[in-house]
Amino acid sequence: MSNLGFSGKSVLVTGAAGGIGRAAALAFAREGARVAIVDVDAKGGEETVGLIAQGGGDAFFFKADVSQSAQVEAMVTAVVERYGRLDCAFNNAGIEIEHLPLAESDEATFDRVMSVNVKGVWLCMKHEIRQMLKQGGGAIVNTASVAGLVGAPGMPVYAASKHAVVGMTKTASAEYGRAGIRVNSVCPGIIRTPMLERALEREPRREKNILKAHPIGRLGEAEEIANAAVWLCSDAASFVTGHQMAVDGGLTSI
Ligand SMILES: NC(=O)c1ccc[n+]([C@@H]2O[C@H](COP(=O)([O-])OP(=O)(O)OC[C@H]3O[C@@H](n4cnc5c(N)ncnc54)[C@H](O)[C@@H]3O)[C@@H](O)[C@H]2O)c1
Numbered sequence: 001m002s003n004l005g006f007s008g009k010s011v012l013v014t015g016a017a018g019g020i021g022r023a024a025a026l027a028f029a030r031e032g033a034r035v036a037i038v039d040v041d042a043k044g045g046e047e048t049v050g051l052i053a054q055g056g057g058d059a060f061f062f063k064a065d066v067s068q069s070a071q072v073e074a075m076v077t078a079v080v081e082r083y084g085r086l087d088c089a090f091n092n093a094g095i096e097i098e099h100l101p102l103a104e105s106d107e108a109t110f111d112r113v114m115s116v117n118v119k120g121v122w123l124c125m126k127h128e129i130r131q132m133l134k135q136g137g138g139a140i141v142n143t144a145s146v147a148g149l150v151g152a153p154g155m156p157v158y159a160a161s162k163h164a165v166v167g168m169t170k171t172a173s174a175e176y177g178r179a180g181i182r183v184n185s186v187c188p189g190i191i192r193t194p195m196l197e198r199a200l201e202r203e204p205r206r207e208k209n210i211l212k213a214h215p216i217g218r219l220g221e222a223e224e225i226a227n228a229a230v231w232l233c234s235d236a237a238s239f240v241t242g243h244q245m246a247v248d249g250g251l252t253s254i
Helices: 019-030 042-054 069-083 107-135 156-179 194-202 206-212 222-233
Strands: 010-014 034-039 058-063 088-091 138-143 181-188 244-247
Touching: 010 019, 010 069, 010 107, 019 034, 019 042, 019 058, 019 088, 019 222, 034 042, 034 069, 042 058, 058 069, 069 107, 088 107, 088 222, 107 138, 107 156, 107 181, 138 156, 138 222, 156 181, 156 244, 181 222, 194 206, 222 244
Parallel strands: 010 034, 010 088, 034 058, 088 138, 138 181, 181 244
Antiparallel strands: none
16 A cells, blocks of 8 residues: 555554554554554564564554553553654454353453453543544544454354444544544454464364355455555545444455
8 A cells, every 4th residue: 555644653553462453563564654562462562563673664562451441541641752642543452252152151251351342442542532632633443343243143242342342433433523533443354363263273163164154265364454454544544434344255245
């Protein structure tokens, strides 16, 4: 991609120690953005910084658990201290869980998933928007999922969490559109990342069905989600807000 307007901009990516977040951080850096890498995994986060530095880019790691209010607030402060402002945020950190039908899901799992996938995105948006209001605008992309658009048998709690991300995205886009802040979500199909590898290790027989669910005939790659996040954050998407972009190989079309 070129001329997307990222030169000199500062971008924050959560869950950037691996998977989709790392691919997005690298893609933002290739476009000329300065990138804050946020994750609970310091080793993976520093590796992402190293990869960006190898490509001649500017990045730093900030360790934060997105479900912890004080850490999220400190994360935004750190970006502003380092880069002067926060132009774009990709709120991508999230967790998946063992597949179980609703009646077998347990309360501790419900609380953990909601705390990272819902409270985490809410806290990130809250502190990012406060900063973006001070500077007069910005762009936010949240990682939802196809499980935020349609039901996901075996993943009732995860689906609830991702539908909540969609709801917050739509609402925030309406609340802050006039303030120059665009808010969108990207809804991946099934993507080859460490998250998927862990899920297939637990239940290898799922792979055939997962493949069948994608009309395009293959799984997605992290870079394909990264490209969508970069575009949604870019000046090329200047009239796009409140949109839930499915990047799913056609999964939700059938
Ligand atoms: N892989 C898929 O098939 C798929 C499909 C749809 C949506 N998603 C979503 O995409 C996002 C990224 O997933 P991925 O596949 O790259 O997963 P991943 O597990 O490979 O990467 C997620 C990253 O988030 C970090 N993280 C987890 N909890 C955190 C917390 N509380 N605070 C900060 N960082 C935290 C992890 O350390 C990890 O580096 C998630 O929101 C996930 O729900 C993934």
